[in-house]
Amino acid sequence: MKIPFTPVVYEHAARFTGHTPWEVSRDPDLLFAGHRAAYLEYRHQTIAVGIDIYNLEAEAYGATIQVPGANGIPAIHQPLLSSLEEGLTLPPFDPARDGRIAMVIGVGQRLKREFPEADVRIPVAGPFSIAFNLRGINHLCEDVALAPEATAAFLWRLAENQAGFCRAVAQAGLDLAFFESAASPPMLSPRQFHEIELPALRRILEIASECVGHPVPCIMGGNTYPILDDLLSTGTGYVVCNVETNQRAFVESASRTHPSVKIRVNLDPGVVACQEPERIYRAVDTILGITAGRPNCLMGTGALPLETPPVNIRLIREYLANGT
Numbered sequence: 001m002k003i004p005f006t007p008v009v010y011e012h013a014a015r016f017t018g019h020t021p022w023e024v025s026r027d028p029d030l031l032f033a034g035h036r037a038a039y040l041e042y043r044h045q046t047i048a049v050g051i052d053i054y055n056l057e058a059e060a061y062g063a064t065i066q067v068p069g070a071n072g073i074p075a076i077h078q079p080l081l082s083s084l085e086e087g088l089t090l091p092p093f094d095p096a097r098d099g100r101i102a103m104v105i106g107v108g109q110r111l112k113r114e115f116p117e118a119d120v121r122i123p124v125a126g127p128f129s130i131a132f133n134l135r136g137i138n139h140l141c142e143d144v145a146l147a148p149e150a151t152a153a154f155l156w157r158l159a160e161n162q163a164g165f166c167r168a169v170a171q172a173g174l175d176l177a178f179f180e181s182a183a184s185p186p187m188l189s190p191r192q193f194h195e196i197e198l199p200a201l202r203r204i205l206e207i208a209s210e211c212v213g214h215p216v217p218c219i220m221g222g223n224t225y226p227i228l229d230d231l232l233s234t235g236t237g238y239v240v241c242n243v244e245t246n247q248r249a250f251v252e253s254a255s256r257t258h259p260s261v262k263i264r265v266n267l268d269p270g271v272v273a274c275q276e277p278e279r280i281y282r283a284v285d286t287i288l289g290i291t292a293g294r295p296n297c298l299m300g301t302g303a304l305p306l307e308t309p310p311v312n313i314r315l316i317r318e319y320l321a322n323g324t
Helices: 011-016 021-026 028-042 056-061 084-088 101-114 127-135 137-146 148-161 163-171 190-212 225-232 247-257 277-291 310-323
Strands: 005-008 046-048 119-125 175-179 238-241 262-266 297-303
Touching: 005 310, 011 021, 011 028, 021 028, 028 046, 028 101, 028 310, 056 101, 056 119, 056 127, 084 127, 084 148, 101 119, 101 163, 119 127, 119 163, 127 137, 127 148, 127 190, 137 148, 148 163, 148 190, 163 175, 163 190, 175 190, 190 225, 225 238, 225 247, 238 247, 247 262, 247 277, 262 277, 277 297, 277 310
Parallel strands: 005 297, 046 119, 119 175, 238 262, 262 297
Antiparallel strands: none
């Protein structure tokens, strides 16, 4: 049984345009051209429309995205909210008017028209990842430690505020995927994740599923094995097993308790981008050993670095085609 393979393309799409990630992230024609060319090259399972996927909501709330140097990824350096109390009364943004959200949805519609067979999804951030950008890492860590109940209420409000975004995606005829990497251990301990983050995460995944009519992916980077049971309890139909975690234990546990959930087992993106084919082959073999005989597993890459040579993706596909 051959394992499906899909590279993960966000900022890497800029490589196909001759422009920087910053330029592509702000221009609908460049964003369309980059993801169109990447899909023609890779035919990856999901087109996630975006470059700096965790910035959309914070920018729509009013945060400023800094222009990075050279080929850097755009980021927010100045928190928008000066206090946790401000977050507790934060009104929802308007996805039709605020920030780049309408632009990204429009590009998603163009890609779906161009590739009707493709799974085109709009990236939607989870509550902790939005809070991370609105409060800044230091302030948010203090909030979690000193005011856990208020922080949980802030995350719940952010989750509820995502409803308009989810509805706009569904009304545009597109699907969505949730990204919540900021909440992974060690940013939150497993106990903090369970008590502070999980209620809001469950709520937004419930809202999203109601909007699109099916369970949605919950994609988290980092070492998620310590919180795997909580992730699976959200009702998501798709989780990611990252190189930072105990991949064998993750796959064995998830397959045993939730056999219908799809598991994307990621190669190390640094290895995928390297110039050593034998190193890439060894990494592929490791994942093949972990996933052998498990029908709901697929192989991914993590977010492809901008500099990844496209020939490396062809090399992996050919190796899988010839060796399994």
